[in-house]
Amino acid sequence: MGCGLELKPVQPPSRDAEGVDATAGSEPAEVQWTARGDRHHPSSLGQVCVKGATVGETLDRNRLTTPLWRSSLDQPFTPISWERAMELLLDRLQTTLALHGPERLAIYGSGQFLTEDYYVANKLLKGALGCNNFDANSRLCMSSAVSGYARSLGADGPPCCYDDLDVADLVLLIGTNTAECHPVLFQRLLKRRRREGGTPRLVVVDPRATETAAAADLHLPIRSGTDLALLHGLGHLLCALGARDQVFVARHTEGWDDLEPLLAAWTPQRTAAVCGIAEDSLRQLARWWAESGSVLSLWSMGVNQRREGTATVAGLINLHLLTGQIGRAGAGPFSLTGQPNAMGGREVGGLAQLLPGYRAVANSEHRAEVERHWGFAPGAISAAPGLTVWEQIEAMERGELDLWWVAATNPLVSLPWLDRVRAAVARCPLVVLSEAYAGTETAAVAHLVLPAAQWSEKAGTMTNSERRVTLCPAFREPPGLARPDWAVFAEVGRRLGWERQFAWTSAAEVHAEFVALTRGRPCDMAGLSHDLLAAHGPQQWPFPEGTAPGAGQARLYLDHRFPTPEGRARLIAEEPLGLAEPPDEAYPLVLTVGRYLAHWHTLTRTVHVARACKQYPGPVLEVHPRDAEPLGLVDGARARLCSRRGCVHVPVRLTTAIRPGVVFLPMHWGASQPEACEANRLMHALGCPLSKQPELKAAAVRLETA
Ligand SMILES: Nc1nc2c(c(=O)[nH]1)N[C@H]1C(S)=C(S)[C@@H](COP(=O)(O)OP(=O)(O)OC[C@H]3O[C@@H](n4cnc5c(=O)[nH]c(N)nc54)[C@H](O)[C@@H]3O)O[C@H]1N2
Ligand SMILES: Nc1nc2c(c(=O)[nH]1)N[C@H]1C(S)=C(S)[C@@H](COP(=O)(O)OP(=O)(O)OC[C@H]3O[C@@H](n4cnc5c(=O)[nH]c(N)nc54)[C@H](O)[C@@H]3O)O[C@H]1N2
């Protein structure tokens, strides 16, 4: 959802039709909005998912309209002015800087920021304050895709585009429940299949028989966490079938000498046994890949949220490089981003190790370029990568963070190991939360709450999975005193004395400063501006200065030159490791946690949509009958599910659409919901050593009768 939408007010306002819950600091609905798809948007082509279609029902519900403050967590919040909020914030900032230096400050932002919000927050922390402790919830989402693309191809940035869906012969969907999580894109695939008599072929790799799998020609219900083994086994067979493009490999890649013996060891027998699937299915997939003119693979959290996330992304990119299935229409490794602007966050350097324009904190030239552009003294940006979000939690645990500023994310639902997070955050002297909605789980651990304008109430840009930048105009007033996030970060910068560096008076000016910093970089969008986007609609990058509207690049690497120092992509040979916390006798099942079609993450919006709540009134645990029967658990019974970190109670649904040994919970119902089932109390925080993305798709659990 996000930008391919048009909203219109409907008269008359029908207040309270669904029982609006107006809690402290929020305002009841006044005008109802109706949404419809924007037929002129080149990515969505006028299609809109249920969350987009109902966004108008949620924009005015339960909003925060004024800053709120309390000096300790056992006090109730009191409404305060922005002036007072700024004083409190500045006071803590300046005391911390004077006593300890900037390393005790951290900001935790979000792929639901607009690019402009992201840019200013980064400039404030990394530039003005000289501390790289800016991380975003993309750490939980896209981080492995970022490190995977960068390591294998030399730069982040999906090389494909949505039009590839219309020309691919085979689409491999691995670790993505596209039907529920990217429904617009999935419908586009299904429509084409109806039109073209079953083309493209669809193959799904997922331990669950999802809606996505139900529509596929072939479903490989692999054992959780065995994707890399599967990919190596597929590589083995592709070589055996003669599908290796020897010219491409020789001219455009390096690393084949190390990869060859590794693939040789992943025989079909071994692969099928490790993955727990039929050897025939593996061979079928290999044959289809080998005989397809163009192969597109789509992946999402089943791949990224892994202890070997970066390695698995590399395993998939290996196959595309080996068979020359990249840098042409209908082919390539295509990471599906989740949040509306996760891609924009990558472009502005919205993770603790990054700087704007696909630059790295660790690179001294990059730091110097950004310091110059930002107008700070040489050396202003620290050479040390900042704390990732989990490292921020650990720092709070040790009492080493004095200010944690959370914005546009709800970590007290979405981070793993929630009891540990709650205890750690309670040790931080000032927790600030910039939020649009009242009463979130994270507000329960915050001292200072700042009301945020959200999408539709502030202008700014977003980038989608196919590198297409859309201008989202402000067409409604924010409620009460709510303000755009970027404007709040900029005001803090000015109050700290950086008048000139934070002087913008509009999001368009912020954008202009940002795009100038991408000049000559892989994500060059120096030719874009709010005006151009408003006049000519969404544009794909690269879009260097002087590019004509519509002439941005649909696909990357058409010349097969990759942005590594050698100009070649890298084949990467890594032994599969499996799960960080494999099941054992005490905790014999694997819990995986994901999404439902009609709900969005931590429910702040979709809980106000009657249709969504009717369809999905609460969480259920999906269990295979084979795992439930020994316990005497019947369909609908309440069960207790425990990991080494805690237990939750939840009704079970018996289903054969899940692999025996695996159970599934939705992530949506946090502690503030009447139906609370905090799935992430059970999850661990071990993650990929390269992307630092936690393994949010698997933890060892035990099922008991309640
Ligand atoms: N309806 C809805 N749509 C959304 C969102 C939402 O909240 N609601 N959120 C958006 C966001 S931010 C994101 S990141 C995307 C996420 O989109 P997806 O990644 O598609 O969604 P998930 O349900 O998290 O997980 C996808 C699948 O991974 C599977 N899986 C679990 N373990 C493994 C494994 O070991 N291997 C493989 N191959 N698969 C495994 C799960 O069974 C699940 O079906 O969705 C976006 N779209
Ligand atoms: N076990 C498990 N855990 C997961 C996942 C999983 O698959 N399994 N998925 C992970 C992934 S991929 C993601 S993306 C995260 C998502 O987790 P979160 O980011 O915590 O979820 P959201 O509910 O989207 O939180 C966004 C918040 O920002 C607020 N908001 C919306 N717009 C604005 C704005 O413009 N400004 C401000 N200041 N606030 C705004 C919303 O009201 C909401 O409270 O969860 C992660 N956690």
Ligand SMILES: [Mo]
């Ligand atoms: Mo995500």
